[in-house]
Amino acid sequence: MESNPTDLSALVISDKEFKMISELVLDKVGIHLADNKRTLLVGRFRKYLLENKLTFTEFHQKILADKTGNMQNDLTNMITTNHTFFNREATHFAFFLKTVLPEIDLDMKQNKKSDIRIWCAASSTGEEAIMIKLKMMEHFGVRYNSLNAGMLATDISTKVLNQARSGIYLQDNFKDLDPKIIDKHFKKVSPEKYKVNDNIIADIHYTIFNLVTGHYNFKQKFQVIFCRNVMIYFDSPTKEKVINSLYNVLEPGGYLFIGHAESLSRIKHSYLDIQPAVYRKPQ
Structure with a gap:
């Protein structure tokens, strides 16, 4: 079952979609997403997919076709964690x-x-x-x-x-x-x-x-x-x-x-x- 882009509470990711997106993230961003990161992935994508009325599969198709680099920027901004502070370590x-x-x-x-x-x-x-x-x-x-x-x-x-x-x-x-x-x-x-x-x-x-x-x-x-x-x-x-x-x-x-x-x-x-x-x- 593929994700439903119109229902936030029902957003899920199928095995096929998770494999596609995790491979995309590894290729484009360099981050390895283990299977236990499914919930994290859904949470990071939730707002974006709803606003753009996309499923995970449609997002995958669009980013591969995008020549502007804008969607890769969107992917990077969604998937990266940027918590830091002054004088850390x-x-x-x-x-x-x-x-x-x-x-x-x-x-x-x-x-x-x-x-x-x-x-x-x-x-x-x-x-x-x-x-x-x-x-x-x-x-x-x-x-x-x-x-x-x-x-x-x-x-x-x-x-x-x-x-x-x-x-x-x-x-x-x-x-x-x-x-x-x-x-x-x-x-x-x-x-x-x-x-x-x-x-x-x-x-x-x-x-x-x-x-x-x-x-x-x-x-x-x-x-x-x-x-x-x-x-x-x-x-x-x-x-x-x-x-x-x-x-x-x-x-x-x-x-x-x-x-x-x-x-x-x-x-x-x-x-x-x-x-x-x-x-x-x-x-």
């Missing part, structure tokens, strides 16, 4: 500040360079990219403005990228951030919302990128890549593909940060294990 930012940035600074001084190349590869709504920028400003101080320190921040979802570009965040997102940092770098724009100061996001370049199907054709390699809390949605072959693609665009000695709920222990890679969820490309 704070030990990473402490290590970045105390260990990684001094190493980059020393290398720049020794080799008379001024480039800092950092990629926030699953930037979601921008909290992580802003934290990286704040730590760079904390380390370099007034010297920061003389550096070529723009940051690439990417995500597969246009919805979260638009929110990141707005720089506006709910008060709940700041629960783990020092109030002094909030007062210095954010402005309250409503009783429950803050906007990050323009100088913080001015050189964060937000753009769409699919870690699974994207082409890693960057002009220069990165010193640091943050790719946290996204690979938990990948199956092992996809995770291995992404991890090794990231390896290829890291410069020797470059660091990779992944989520604390993630691990590289069961996939083939050449990284050095530095500390929990921190890896390094051999020099």
Whole structure:
């Protein structure tokens, strides 16, 4: 039995439809949906199918025929989870500040360079990219403005990228951030919302990128890549593909940060294990 697009309460997904949609999600988004994710899938699609009067089968047919990319954006925005907050997994930012940035600074001084190349590869709504920028400003101080320190921040979802570009965040997102940092770098724009100061996001370049199907054709390699809390949605072959693609665009000695709920222990890679969820490309 196929889904009924006119009855929200009766929306179900058949075995055939679930197989079609889960294969589509894996191909287009890179997320593996196990059979126990049926209820989640129906919940994510419910409003969209009703508003557009589509069954799951009709949605599948339309997205394959769509040449604009709009329906793939709709699929991505429906299927991805984007819960995050400032200073999430704070030990990473402490290590970045105390260990990684001094190493980059020393290398720049020794080799008379001024480039800092950092990629926030699953930037979601921008909290992580802003934290990286704040730590760079904390380390370099007034010297920061003389550096070529723009940051690439990417995500597969246009919805979260638009929110990141707005720089506006709910008060709940700041629960783990020092109030002094909030007062210095954010402005309250409503009783429950803050906007990050323009100088913080001015050189964060937000753009769409699919870690699974994207082409890693960057002009220069990165010193640091943050790719946290996204690979938990990948199956092992996809995770291995992404991890090794990231390896290829890291410069020797470059660091990779992944989520604390993630691990590289069961996939083939050449990284050095530095500390929990921190890896390094051999020099």
